[in-house]
Amino acid sequence: MFKYFNNLKIKQNSDNSADKQFVSCEALNSRLVFFGKKIAFCSNGNPAQNRAYPIIYDNINPNNFEKTFDINKIINFIRTNRKNLENGIIPASCEGCNNLDSYHYHSDITNLKNFIEYIQFSDWGLCNSKCIYCNAWTNTKQLPSGEYTTKNAEKDTYLILPIIKQLVNNEVITKDTTIDFAGGEPTLYCQFEEALKYFIKFGIKNILVFSNIIKYSPIIAEGIKKGIITLIVSVDAGTKEVHQKVKGVESYDIVYKNLKQYVLCEKNKGQVESKYVIVPEINDSIEEISFWIDKSKETGINKLILNLDNRVFEHGTPNIELVKKIKTLTDFFIEKTSKLNIENALYSNIKFINQIK
Numbered sequence: 001m002f003k004y005f006n007n008l009k010i011k012q013n014s015d016n017s018a019d020k021q022f023v024s025c026e027a028l029n030s031r032l033v034f035f036g037k038k039i040a041f042c043s044n045g046n047p048a049q050n051r052a053y054p055i056i057y058d059n060i061n062p063n064n065f066e067k068t069f070d071i072n073k074i075i076n077f078i079r080t081n082r083k084n085l086e087n088g089i090i091p092a093s094c095e096g097c098n099n100l101d102s103y104h105y106h107s108d109i110t111n112l113k114n115f116i117e118y119i120q121f122s123d124w125g126l127c128n129s130k131c132i133y134c135n136a137w138t139n140t141k142q143l144p145s146g147e148y149t150t151k152n153a154e155k156d157t158y159l160i161l162p163i164i165k166q167l168v169n170n171e172v173i174t175k176d177t178t179i180d181f182a183g184g185e186p187t188l189y190c191q192f193e194e195a196l197k198y199f200i201k202f203g204i205k206n207i208l209v210f211s212n213i214i215k216y217s218p219i220i221a222e223g224i225k226k227g228i229i230t231l232i233v234s235v236d237a238g239t240k241e242v243h244q245k246v247k248g249v250e251s252y253d254i255v256y257k258n259l260k261q262y263v264l265c266e267k268n269k270g271q272v273e274s275k276y277v278i279v280p281e282i283n284d285s286i287e288e289i290s291f292w293i294d295k296s297k298e299t300g301i302n303k304l305i306l307n308l309d310n311r312v313f314e315h316g317t318p319n320i321e322l323v324k325k326i327k328t329l330t331d332f333f334i335e336k337t338s339k340l341n342i343e344n345a346l347y348s349n350i351k352f353i354n355q356i357k
């Protein structure tokens with residue numbers, strides 16, 4: 001930890017109560033991310049520091065973590081970190097992150113209700129796709145029965161339901177907390193359905209599921225019908241040929257078939273979102289992005305997201321030619337989706353690139 005800056009801005013309200021503003025980000029101390037092997041405050045890491053993470057738990061043992069998980073360690077960590085932020089101290093791993101901004105919070109760190117706004121379950125060990133930009137699938141093997149398991153048949157990750165129940169009982173999770181299931185492939189995770197059912201029954205209002213939708217999930221469809229679940233699918237291509245190059249498996253037809261089915265379940269427009277991760281040299285052309293937007297429109301999708309392959313940042317900031325190209329693709333994406341009246345969004349890697357002068 002280090003002192004980030006000394007000049008904490010204190011805004012004086014008209015009622016004389018101090019409204020503290022301090023440096024933080026949307027994730028830091030407002031989110032918890034349960035990865036397979038660690039628990040951190042954010043899912044993306046710091047692009048300015050080779051994706052460093054503000055970590056709470058590290059080197060988790062998947063065999064028994066749910067038994068050793070200590071809710072008080074989480075609660076104390078959150079409180080200490082919040083105090084530090086209010087004193088101008090941020091975790092060293094966050095230094096230089098483009099997501100840092102000036103925020104103000106209620107300072108009631110005794111009451112945890114609505115303190116953590118967002119909880120993500122990410123990085124599960126199994127996946128039935130082979131995306132070029134991801135390595136979650138590299139330890140997966142398919143059995144003759146069609147089931148998926150780890151290559152060495154070891155447990156892929158810990159059980160999340162006992163942990164979720166502790167978080168709910170301690171009001172770290174409330175009905176207003178956003179729940180997010182991300183990859184590997186959440187529909188392959190052994191407690192995915194059970195956890196979704198638990199959250200829906202508990203009354204969570206907002207659940208995000210990031211799935212490749214090769215496996216159709218009736219519980220996801222039910223959550224979409226109720227207006228609770230938003231489904232985000234990385235399609236990454238407009239044409240079958242490029243889709244196969246990016247995904248590494250033949251899944252174009254099943255993905256678009258399932259997308260149509262999920263769109264038909266929408267209670268609210270835009271609950272099914274299609275995402276495009278730009279992979280340099282593979283799908284980084286205006287033509288492919290244009291095909292993707294047209295195909296999405298034809299499928300009835302009302303929200304599209306642009307992102308960029310994480311590997312671009314492996315050796316620091318990417319070269320200026322790539323930066324220019326990504327900016328051109330971003331401009332095209334925004335212009336075309338706006339013309340077609342499709343909602344658009346940029347994920348953090350793309351935002352980071354577009355901030356480079």
Ligand code: SF4
Pocket residue numbers: 024025026027028041042043044045046047052053054093094097098099100
């Ligand atoms: S400042 Fe950056 S690295 Fe730190 S929690 Fe926020 S997004 Fe993550």
